[in-house]
Amino acid sequence: SSCVRRGYHLWIAAVVIFGPLLQYYVNPRTIFANHRNFFNIKFVQSAWGWTCLFVGGFILPVAYCASGSILLTLRHLSRLAVGAAIWFLSGQLFILIENVTGSCYQPVPDGLLLLGHLQDKSSCVREGHRWHGYDVSGHAFMLTYCCLTLSEEMAVFHRYLTARGAEAGVPMRLIFLLNTTLLALWNFMLFCTVIYFHEYSHKIVGAALGTLCWHLTYRYWYRSHWSPGRPGHGLFLKFPEKQKPN
Numbered sequence: 669s670s671c672v673r674r675g676y677h678l679w680i681a682a683v684v685i686f687g688p689l690l691q692y693y694v695n696p697r698t699i700f701a702n703h704r705n706f707f708n709i710k711f712v713q714s715a716w717g718w719t720c721l722f723v724g725g726f727i728l729p730v731a732y733c734a735s736g737s738i739l740l741t742l743r744h745l746s747r748l749a750v751g752a753a754i755w756f757l758s759g760q761l762f763i764l765i766e767n768v769t770g771s772c773y774q775p776v777p778d779g780l781l782l783l784g785h786l787q788d789k790s791s792c793v794r795e796g797h798r799w800h801g802y803d804v805s806g807h808a809f810m811l812t813y814c815c816l817t818l819s820e821e822m823a824v825f826h827r828y829l830t831a832r833g834a835e836a837g838v839p840m841r842l843i844f845l846l847n848t849t850l851l852a853l854w855n856f857m858l859f860c861t862v863i864y865f866h867e868y869s870h871k872i873v874g875a876a877l878g879t880l881c882w883h884l885t886y887r888y889w890y891r892s893h894w895s896p897g898r899p900g901h902g903l904f905l906k907f908p909e910k911q912k913p914n
């Protein structure tokens with residue numbers, strides 16, 4: 669599971685870079701090409717909420733059962749609060765980028781009328797006009813960050829089983845299965861995003877920023893002492909990642 673975790677960002681990059689080529693081979697009239705489809709409305713548009721729920725439901729029992737410490741468990745859960753801040757701040761950044769790079773237009777018979785007095789997307793759209801700016805794909809960003817977060821957090825399960833020295837109970841296996849299912853759904857919805865939506869560069873930039881946020885947290889900040897710590901950190905002291913019990 670650690671080699672999957674280590675290379676998973678390369679898989680995500682390949683999906684986003686080469687996935688759009690699939691648009692020439694798939695049915696363009698599928699329900700998944702419709703932005704009102706059930707999975708987009710009920711899941712992706714609350715993607716971080718669902719990821720928090722499932723990953724939190726995984727971290728809580730693993731961290732508390734392995735350490736018995738409420739504080740250490742909360743410290744591991746605080747990675748979800750960091751992700752919530754990343755979700756919120758990224759949304760604000762993408763709105764800023766779209767406003768700074770855009771202009772407000774009104775279609776007229778012989779072209780487009782530029783409405784210079786409307787300086788941001790919300791006031792432009794509110795008055796019934798069209799805003800054209802650089803619209804970074806929030807879906808590509810969010811789905812990339814959620815996939816990478818799930819892969820990092822779930823990789824701990826292997827060490828949890830080793831430390832336990834026995835099969836996981838039914839509830840734990842169910843929680844792991846739910847997280848695996850959510851990861852599969854996020855992968856599928858990311859494929860739909862890269863095949864059916866957005867301009868190419870908008871998806872690339874969104875996924876690249878999602879990967880950067882994952883790298884800066886899981887591969888950099890979480891390795892430092894003053895941080896929520898990496899998944900599994902301080903939980904399986906009897907079985908450090910290198911050592912395998914005979």
Ligand SMILES: CCCCCCCCCCCCCCCC(=O)SCCNC(=O)CCNC(=O)[C@H](O)C(C)(C)COP(=O)(O)OP(=O)(O)OC[C@H]1O[C@@H](n2cnc3c(N)ncnc32)[C@H](O)[C@@H]1OP(=O)(O)O
Nearest residue numbers: 703708713714715716717746748752805806807860861865
């Ligand atoms: C030390 C002690 C500490 C203790 C510490 C304890 C901690 C204890 C735990 C804490 C835990 C924290 C708990 C926080 C809990 C929350 O954070 S709750 C927050 C929940 N909120 C969310 O999850 C929202 C996530 N979703 C979003 O932000 C947005 O929907 C998204 C995903 C970014 C997408 O936004 P968007 O503007 O639609 O994105 P965009 O990609 O530009 O889409 C453009 C169009 O393409 C369409 N499209 C793109 N891809 C697709 C697709 N695949 N299918 C269909 N349509 C698509 C879109 O639907 C959209 O069309 P319209 O709907 O606009 O017509």
